[in-house]
Amino acid sequence: MSDNVIIRTFQHVRTSVAQWVDSDFIPGGALALKEKPEQVEWVRTLPFLFLHLGCLGVIWTGWSWTAVLTAISLYFVRMFSVTGFFHRYFSHRTFSTSRFMQFIFAVLCGTCVQRGALWWAASHRHHHQHSDEPDDKHSVRQKGFLWAHIGWITCSKNFPTDYSRIKDLSKFPELVFLNRYDLLVPVLFALSLTGIGSLLHHFAPSLGVTAGQLLVWGFFISTTALFQATACINSLAHVFGSRRYKTDDDSKNSLILALITLGEGWHNNHHQHMTCVRQGFFWWEIDITYYTLKMMSWTGLIWDLRPVPKAAYSVLELKNQT
Numbered sequence: 245m246s247d248n249v250i251i252r253t254f255q256h257v258r259t260s261v262a263q264w265v266d267s268d269f270i271p272g273g274a275l276a277l278k279e280k281p282e283q284v285e286w287v288r289t290l291p292f293l294f295l296h297l298g299c300l301g302v303i304w305t306g307w308s309w310t311a312v313l314t315a316i317s318l319y320f321v322r323m324f325s326v327t328g329f330f331h332r333y334f335s336h337r338t339f340s341t342s343r344f345m346q347f348i349f350a351v352l353c354g355t356c357v358q359r360g361a362l363w364w365a366a367s368h369r370h371h372h373q374h375s376d377e378p379d380d381k382h383s384v385r386q387k388g389f390l391w392a393h394i395g396w397i398t399c400s401k402n403f404p405t406d407y408s409r410i411k412d413l414s415k416f417p418e419l420v421f422l423n424r425y426d427l428l429v430p431v432l433f434a435l436s437l438t439g440i441g442s443l444l445h446h447f448a449p450s451l452g453v454t455a456g457q458l459l460v461w462g463f464f465i466s467t468t469a470l471f472q473a474t475a476c477i478n479s480l481a482h483v484f485g486s487r488r489y490k491t492d493d494d495s496k497n498s499l500i501l502a503l504i505t506l507g508e509g510w511h512n513n514h515h516q517h518m519t520c521v522r523q524g525f526f527w528w529e530i531d532i533t534y535y536t537l538k539m540m541s542w543t544g545l546i547w548d549l550r551p552v553p554k555a556a557y558s559v560l561e562l563k564n565q566t
């Protein structure tokens with residue numbers, strides 16, 4: 245290996261490690277990075293490997309009902325953050341809230357370990373603009389199932405936050421801060437779980453839970469399941485299910501996906517009408533996120549929930565079904 249290759253490799257690793265701390269640290273500029281070829285990069289796969297391998301910690305920590313129930317609860321609370329806040333609030337602005345609640349939503353989203361709300365929203369808005377076209381970052385039709393499911397996130401080209409797409413959000417410095425230092429909330433979240441596990445171990449030994457158990461079940465297992473279920477909307481929701489509307493993309497409606505993602509499975513509905521808060525357009529299309537957001541609106545925490553457009557039920561549009 246020549247000295248040049250060694251120096252380049254060292255610089256690449258150094259930049260990648262620095263980006264785990266500060267995701268806006270891009271020495272050559274975001275534009276240069278976006279020109280890079282689409283390929284899996286091993287340094288960018290390390291956080292995913294770490295997250296998935298962390299689940300194996302269960303071999304040493306074992307399980308307890310407290311740990312398992314914590315993992316299940318945190319899965320659903322954070323899935324609600326993914327669909328209610330990352331998706332329906334930050335990406336599509338389908339309801340309104342106060343600046344304070346918006347910040348709380350962004351912190352909750354941070355615990356999902358799916359990077360910052362600004363990156364998430366910018367990437368998702370890009371998906372809607374180019375759904376299943378050659379420019380789509382995660383299209384099964386264009387780049388295959390595995391790439392749409394996980395490959396696209398491990399590629400440097402898709403790493404920078406496209407601030408030009410989220411000008412409505414980037415005017416809030418607190419959101420930019422959380423987006424830039426997107427490792428901060430996950431680390432604090434994992435440490436808190438470990439701390440709570442340790443306290444319970446000492447002060448409530450009858451629960452049979454330990455610090456390691458809460459870390460492995462509450463953080464690693466719950467977050468890995470959350471990531472895999474979320475990624476299914478980018479991959480499976482464009483492959484399996486039925487289509488009500490003749491959209492230009494391959495989006496599908498699926499009850500199973502809607503149940504595990506609290507309503508995101510009505511993906512064909514969503515691609516047809518992305519500006520409404522509700523994704524299950526009919527009463528039998530279960531959409532837990534919508535019901536929860538509706539209840540939140542009764543408390544005044546959120547308001548101005550955008551309704552399903554009348555056109556969604558019009559004979560003309562439904563006649564166009566595939």
Ligand SMILES: [Zn+2]
Binds near residue numbers: 371477478482
């Ligand atoms: Zn889609």
Ligand SMILES: [Zn+2]
Binds near residue numbers: 331336368372
């Ligand atoms: Zn969307």
